[in-house]
Amino acid sequence: MTTPTLFVDKLEKVYEAGSADLAVRAVxxxxxxxxxxxxxGVIGPSGCGKSTLLNILGCLDRPTAGTYRLDGRDVQDLDDDDLAAIRNKHIGFVFQSFNLLPRMTALENVELPLLYGSVKSSRKLAAEALARVGLADRSKHQPTELSGGQKQRVAIARALVTRPSMLLCDEPTGALDSKTGRDVLDLLLSINAEGTTLVVVTHDLSVARSLRRVIQMRDGRIVADGPAAEVVSAFIASEARAS
Amino acid sequence: MILTEVAKSAWRSLASNRVRTLLTMLGMIIGTGAVVAVLGIGEGARASVETRIRSMGANLLTIRPQSASGSGGVRSGAVKTLTRGDAAALSKLEGVKAVAPENSGSAQLRYREKNKNASVVGVTGAIVDAKSLTLASGIAISDMDDEQRSRIAVLGATVARELYGNASPLGTRLQVNGVAFRVVGVFAEKGSGFQSPDDNVYVPLSTHQKVLFGQDHLSTISIQAESEAASANVKAAAERLLRLRHKLRDDQENDFDVRSQTEMLETMNQVTGTFTALLGSVAAVSLIVGGIGIMNIMLVSVRERTREIGVRMAVGARRVDILLQFLFEAVVVSLAGGALGVGLGYGAAALLASFGQWTTVVPMYALVLALGVSAAVGIVFGVGPARRAAKLDPVVALRFE
Structure with a gap:
């Protein structure tokens, strides 16, 4: 059996708030x-711990307890510089609000991770990534000159330019209209089809339904984990009962 | 992280806030400009004094009166201990080639409708050799003129130019404090600066003492030794002789001061050095103010770009990359300000040289110092904000609105 991309075991994130009984167990x-x-897909109501889980999976934050292995490597105890290197080489982030850097062209934005990783011929690789998302002709444009969908495509190009094993997406279609959102989702799925693991945190059940598997969270715990269609249908049914 | 990206990102950030960047740099521009200008003036003063003292030759000793109770400062004119008798006695010492007594005083000059206040110096024939003066035209004052108490004058180059313009002063009658003097010569230009001989009018010493000022004492006795080697012996002999003549007891200090040219040089350098250091340190305060300005703006910049920092961290920037990025930006601002300030300082020094009576020489070390200090200011005041940026929690930075 091959090494799983993600291996998470008894992961906890506890925020101390004065005394032990006031501690918040986010995960x-x-x-x-x-x-x-x-x-x-990861679904669940606001405050269920989705974002905290995403931050830990993205190596932006450390768990207080438990094991997290990315590509077979324990990362919960690594120092800041090692985490930065992991984020650079193994993880690509896609945010709801795109988070492109202003005053830099699309190409320069895509090139940035390669520069931090000291990768050679970064310009060429960045151009290739931009072509992969269908924006080769927009490489000289600044973020302010791009539409929302184009910005998110540039962000996706930036996320996949270092050929990471996993794309972490936080509401990737949340700031887009449904048509553009659908296109961006299709792009993400086609990248996934080429072998990149895709993790999407979302409120949008139609997005969740187009993935293969969905985890439903509540109060920092997993309450359902299975094929997307089943989990989403059960979720809708339980929402209907509650109202 | 390659340096070009650091440089490009600094340039983007600075260029996108041109006015702010310029205002931030202004503190550094003014600071380094002031330091460079002050050092230029100080070095210029030092250089001009040095050239003049050197031009007089190494075997020259200068004796000035000095109050016995004085704290070491030379207060010529205030004390009246040197006489022509002293000068005559000194000239008989072994190893002495010539002795040039002089007395100077300020007087009003008048030629036709032109007036000028100048230093009038009473001299004997020995002055030409002792001060290495050369005549541009006419003749110099001789010992015979001194004996006969002649009312003749030889002009310094600046005085001649200011009173006569391009016309020849030879043979004209110049009024000195209302007494008519016949101008017999003009000295060649020696170069501008503090107490330049170009600004003086020379008259026979006896005329100066009896006719113009009614004084018996001297302000300076210059002794020309036969050689540089002899000058140390002559100096010691002159001190012994003068102590004897002035009837000083063993426990009394000298009421005069004998200095060789080297010592004169050292004293003058000390004075100009102290002056330059004083003015320079005042100017350096503005560098600190400039540094605080940079720190202030960098703190604002870190706050404004918190989200950018978060994004950079998310795509793999290490803390040291962020630190370097902001530090580089601070150093660029301070160094650019420093470089512009050096230009400004040069300009100010050149302006002072062309409009004022100053000689300014901006020394090489001033440039290196100004740029070095600018870079140091950038690092010292930039490291705080840069550390603040580098220490940000990526999770918090990414959520920052």
């Missing part, structure tokens, strides 16, 4: 694995 004992090439 409270989560375990799951995701194989290479999987597409995984």
């Amino acid at each position: 409270d004992g989560i375990s799951f694995t995701a194989q290479k090439g999987e597409s995984l």
